[in-house]
Amino acid sequence: MAAPDPGLLSLNTATVRAQWTLPEIIAGCARHGIRGISPWRDQVAAAGLADTAKRIRDAGLAVTGLCRGGMFSATDREGRRAALDDNRRAVDEACELGARCLVLVVGGLPKDRGGRVASKDLIGAREMVRDGIGELLEHARSAGMPLAVEPLHPMYAADRACVNTLAHANALCDELCPKGEDGLGVAVDVYHVWWDPELKAGIERAGAANRLFAYHICDWLVPTTDLLNDRGMMGDGVIDLPLIRSWMEAAGYRGMHEVEIFSKNDWWKRDPDDVLTTCRHRHVERS
Amino acid sequence: MAAPDPGLLSLNTATVRAQWTLPEIIAGCARHGIRGISPWRDQVAAAGLADTAKRIRDAGLAVTGLCRGGMFSATDREGRRAALDDNRRAVDEACELGARCLVLVVGGLPKDRGGRVASKDLIGAREMVRDGIGELLEHARSAGMPLAVEPLHPMYAADRACVNTLAHANALCDELCPKGEDGLGVAVDVYHVWWDPELKAGIERAGAANRLFAYHICDWLVPTTDLLNDRGMMGDGVIDLPLIRSWMEAAGYRGMHEVEIFSKNDWWKRDPDDVLTTCRHRHVERS
Numbered sequence: 042m043a044a045p046d047p048g049l050l051s052l053n054t055a056t057v058r059a060q061w062t063l064p065e066i067i068a069g070c071a072r073h074g075i076r077g078i079s080p081w082r083d084q085v086a087a088a089g090l091a092d093t094a095k096r097i098r099d100a101g102l103a104v105t106g107l108c109r110g111g112m113f114s115a116t117d118r119e120g121r122r123a124a125l126d127d128n129r130r131a132v133d134e135a136c137e138l139g140a141r142c143l144v145l146v147v148g149g150l151p152k153d154r155g156g157r158v159a160s161k162d163l164i165g166a167r168e169m170v171r172d173g174i175g176e177l178l179e180h181a182r183s184a185g186m187p188l189a190v191e192p193l194h195p196m197y198a199a200d201r202a203c204v205n206t207l208a209h210a211n212a213l214c215d216e217l218c219p220k221g222e223d224g225l226g227v228a229v230d231v232y233h234v235w236w237d238p239e240l241k242a243g244i245e246r247a248g249a250a251n252r253l254f255a256y257h258i259c260d261w262l263v264p265t266t267d268l269l270n271d272r273g274m275m276g277d278g279v280i281d282l283p284l285i286r287s288w289m290e291a292a293g294y295r296g297m298h299e300v301e302i303f304s305k306n307d308w309w310k311r312d313p314d315d316v317l318t319t320c321r322h323r324h325v326e327r328s
Numbered sequence: 329m330a331a332p333d334p335g336l337l338s339l340n341t342a343t344v345r346a347q348w349t350l351p352e353i354i355a356g357c358a359r360h361g362i363r364g365i366s367p368w369r370d371q372v373a374a375a376g377l378a379d380t381a382k383r384i385r386d387a388g389l390a391v392t393g394l395c396r397g398g399m400f401s402a403t404d405r406e407g408r409r410a411a412l413d414d415n416r417r418a419v420d421e422a423c424e425l426g427a428r429c430l431v432l433v434v435g436g437l438p439k440d441r442g443g444r445v446a447s448k449d450l451i452g453a454r455e456m457v458r459d460g461i462g463e464l465l466e467h468a469r470s471a472g473m474p475l476a477v478e479p480l481h482p483m484y485a486a487d488r489a490c491v492n493t494l495a496h497a498n499a500l501c502d503e504l505c506p507k508g509e510d511g512l513g514v515a516v517d518v519y520h521v522w523w524d525p526e527l528k529a530g531i532e533r534a535g536a537a538n539r540l541f542a543y544h545i546c547d548w549l550v551p552t553t554d555l556l557n558d559r560g561m562m563g564d565g566v567i568d569l570p571l572i573r574s575w576m577e578a579a580g581y582r583g584m585h586e587v588e589i590f591s592k593n594d595w596w597k598r599d600p601d602d603v604l605t606t607c608r609h610r611h612v613e614r615s
Contacts, residue, residue, distance in 0.1 A: 150566055157550075158550050158566050161568040163523070163568065194483065195481065195523040195524070196552070196555075198522075198523035199523075199550045199565075200551065203523075205523055205524075205525075209525050235485075236450070236482040236485035236486075237482070238454065238492075238496050261486060263445050264487065264555070265555055268483075268551070268552055279437055281448040281449065281450065284448075
């Protein structure tokens with residue numbers, strides 16, 4: 042495998058969210074020669090949408106995605122309606138930011154108002170997710186904003202996303218866009234899918250349908266000490282990143298490589314300029 | 329769903345391993361009217377194989393499985409040979425205990441002698457696992473001991489088992505026993521597979537081939553605070569246990585329901601008699 046083009050590196054802002062505000066992250070990307078960014082909605086809200094859009098434009102950054110829409114499942118009709126309204130706003134924000142796509146973390150089992158899982162009906166939750174994406178798709182299409190379904194690791198099936206394989210995400214795309222219409226695709230995050238024996242086939246299938254909208258990289262650490270916030274820097278774990286990148290490229294993906302690392306006890310405690318320097322090196326050398 | 333027959337409850341000895349020795353666990357099962365047991369090899373070694381076999385016979389317990397064989401992947405030929413030798417001994421021990429099957433946790437990425445993951449070649453690891461099971465199968469068949477491949481949750485793909493879906497386990501069985509020969513099947517542990525959208529299909533496929541050798545129950549807690557040792561008691565988590573049991577029964581499974589709970593901060597700290605009482609109640613009422 043040839044090393045990746047350094048110009049394809051993008052930074053998911055979660056990677057340094059503990060240290061920097063969004064304006065600081067945008068400035069950091071510019072300073073380090075990182076050409077893409079993928080911000081989170083709470084950070085955008087805190088910094089202001091219009092101001093953020095301007096800063097990103099002025100810095101010349103591509104927006105490889107907005108994190109995140111989704112969370113479609115809810116215990117009642119009102120909850121599902123509220124989720125849909127919020128998702129429509131997310132689509133509009135993604136448009137204003139000029140994002141490549143709105144990333145969808147689709148939601149797990151329905152939760153009550155206290156945030157606790159209130160149902161064991163996983164099949165029903167998956168139906169809610171399908172219906173929610175279907176409803177959002179109308180607004181997203183009219184706004185011209187692609188939706189990227191991100192399959193999450195099965196360990197998040199209950200509380201974050203009940204779409205846990207690329208095969209399932211591909212099937213959702215097929216069901217909701219049976220004629221191969223534009224506007225619905227997938228985000229491939231190595232952390233979530235690296236273990237899947239069907240990963241290569243799933244990437245090929247998504248690529249053949251022009252549905253590879255985003256590619257997220259980091260690493261799986263052994264041991265992993267926290268289900269949420271113990272992701273590794275590329276090269277520090279066990280994922281064969283060049284191999285998965287080769288599958289993405291063979292399937293026609295030409296987009297950026299977005300580094301997304303949640304790391305409570307390591308990277309979130311380091312100097313953020315050092316983190317970005319390391320991202321740049323590891324992107325070229327280890328992914 | 330009708331409640332399960334209380335006589336189908338079996339106890340995986342890991343559930344109270346922090347509190348009791350194996351002889352104490354055997355006596356506890358007898359005292360609580362639990363009719364099945366599934367011991368771990370380290371406990372059997374500590375208590376003595378012949379003595380354990382006698383105690384289990386005297387207590388009239390069915391042995392729903394021996395935990396565990398597997399761990400086939402290794403960095404070199406010598407390591408793979410040592411693993412195979414150890415697996416043959418596990419088969420013999422399972423025979424002496426009169427176990428229903430030897431449960432295989434197949435191993436993850438190859439590790440070095442220090443126990444650290446030494447390769448990122450997941451595809452290669454899966455080939456080693458296939459070859460290892462294939463080699464062990466000869467000895468197991470001549471000994472008359474069924475081998476049960478247990479797909480483990482994808483979060484264990486790197487360090488414990490690189491077979492992470494029932495579909496993959498079924499495919500291994502098909503590949504190694506193309507004519508539907510006896511002696512190779514699967515262990516379905518809800519903790520590992522509950523999230524899988526293809527679970528029902530996988531159970532049906534295994535059942536149609538008479539490959540459902542074991543059924544393990546517990547629950548998935550939200551939040552889960554530890555990747556290894558934070559399993560829940562049936563009813564305390566989010567798994568729809570009656571639904572999965574209905575799939576097992578519809579697929580022809582008539583074996584026991586083995587409770588296997590690793591719980592560092594909860595069940596391992598409780599009075600073990602209370603744990604067994606709770607297992608009995610929750611088995612009937614919540615699974």
